[in-house]
Amino acid sequence: MKKKKDAKSIYEKLIVAELGQRIATKRRKAAESQERFSGYSNVSEGGLSMLEKGTGNPTLVRLLRISRELQISLSELFKNIERANIEIEKARLHEHDEYLKRKVLKDK
DSSP: OHHHHHHHHHHHHHHHHHHHHHHHHHHHHTTOOHHHHHHHHTOOHHHHHHHHHTOOOOOHHHHHHHHHHHTOOHHHHTTTHHHHHHHHHHHHHHHHHHHHHHHHHHHO
16 A cells, blocks of 8 residues: 555655746746745745745645736646656656566565
8 A cells, every 4th residue: 555655645746846846937937036926926935945846735825826926827837737747657657667577576
């Protein structure tokens, strides 16, 4: 059962990392510092920093505030998540292949 939990946490981390990267890129294009942007968006600077690093766990309200300040819709914010899902599936398949290899070698 631990395998499923690990896969889920990997999935969640990759999704949050993808969102964080997207937010950081858009914020930088707007030439805003984290400090200024956090003030405008009513999101703490620490929370924004964690999100951009992929270590935070954003709420819907936080994402709404950020997207409003970036002047994009939530759908735009999530637009490239499918790309992340493809990478996640590749990682899962690779992990599963590695697990099977270890099991086969162990059983020999």
